[in-house]
Amino acid sequence: MTTVSQTTAPPQTPDRGIPWMRVLLWLAIAFTVIFSLAPVLWQVLTSFKTNAAITQTPVVYLPGFDQLTFAHYVDLFRLNQFHVYMFNSALVAIVSTVLCLALGSPAAYALARLRIPGEQVILALVLVVTLFPYILLFLGLLELVRAFGLANNYLALIVPYTAINLPLTILVMRSFFQQLPKDLEDSARVDGYNTVQMLWRIVLPMTLPALVTTGILAFIFAWNEYLFALTFMTRESMKTIPVAAAQLGGTTLFEVPYGPLAAATVVGTLPLVLLVLFFQRRIVQGLTSGSVKG
Template sequence: MIISHQFSKVLRSIVIAIVVLFCLAPILWQVLTSFKTNTDIAAIPNIFLPRQFTLGHYEELFARRPVWNYLLNSTGVASISTLLSLGLGAPAAYVLARAKLPGERLILATILLLTLFPYILLFLGLLELVQNFGLGNQYLALIIPYTAINLPLTILVLRSFFQQLPIELEDAARIDGYSTLAMLVQIVLPMTVPALVTTGILAFIFAWNEFIFALTFITQESMKTIPVAASQLGGASVFEIPYGPIAAATVLGTLPLVGLVLAFQRRIISGLTAGAVKG
């Protein structure tokens, strides 16, 4: 019995390791490619581990393009749209969780449908709006759509969290003389930080990685975001694909997201598990 239990543990560990390796293999390949020499990149058969590590692709990338500028553009657009999504979504979610609104089920069904709606279908309509309002090459052309796309998911996630908060705390605060605003800021808001962080990171990742709108609405080189800039890296000739610099740009564009998740991993776990067990 003990041998069988130990065997099952070993087998489970092996399966988990295989799944993790399978998921991380493309990422590892991209990271290693950014450190390979051009000879190793072009080698046939392919070489997984570089025979010689080099930082030349990163140096070439920074020499050819204003990478820091692209990163700042992405950070600004993603941060502002995330803050707007949370600022608009949190009050709406609280109202839907606490107030008994007429047509509440219809409102929730509409929000749910919006979260499932493919945002790419909005492209042509948004393109006309951007042209009509003269928003081309302005960050508002990205911030407004990103906020609108992230709002339904933000409202649904935060509403679910607000429903799990004991309403007795709010009733006690009102008895103690708290105004509605003071109660929300001093009592409810601190308890919702994990959910806000989790939802905010999801919104930030979407805004950071979005490509189609950023490619179309922003054509000025200095205003481009990092996904667009990475996709437009060219070689010395038309027929050359600079795999090394592209891999380096991909790694640099992913590092801020990895750092963000690692910095708030405890909050993320708390937000994901909050309300899982009621009582």
């Protein structure tokens, strides 16, 4: 009778080495976050520092409580009437964004679903206009503003902003409309919906993430645009935030108002940050759903 000897493998000891790949990954993430947020945090910190702390040598990176102040923000609204500039920027940006979506969505739906003669030519022209640098339109728009007497009028900014953002809106919305199943539209037509009713009640609610994403892009462009606002709005009460922030002056001719400039930058950027955070989920849905067909 033979006996079979069973050999047992030695127990494996867990690898207690340093996970270098995970460490490098977290270091890369930390570096990216610090690199991206450092200028923003420095601007916010500068807006709360006193003038003495801002100009102090060596640089004060972590000021004490005696070196912090709210005076820059108070002066921004009390002396410079920054709330008027915020109203102007909001009015121009909101109206131009609404017009852009109201005009671009039906045009995109027509290019995506209806058989239009010369559709490819129209799409090519829209793409060319999208790639065209809008700064080259400045002299032509200036002549139009003079001819129609639109200087110091909100329409002088609303119309160009709408026209500049309209091609991008058409291209983005058209790609989303093409991904929608046609069965829903066929069922709606059987139920008696016409094209306008179907677009308003069925198609647009299904493309809400695309509307939000495109609208925010148009809003950010209109909110931050500088050259047209500087040229077409010369009256003090009609200026927008970028122009007003660029024209902030110090108490003397040779003083650079670092504190008020930082406060104006924070105040002008905060609405955009809140807007993106509020619609964050819709933006992510719009960006991801536009890249997958199904």
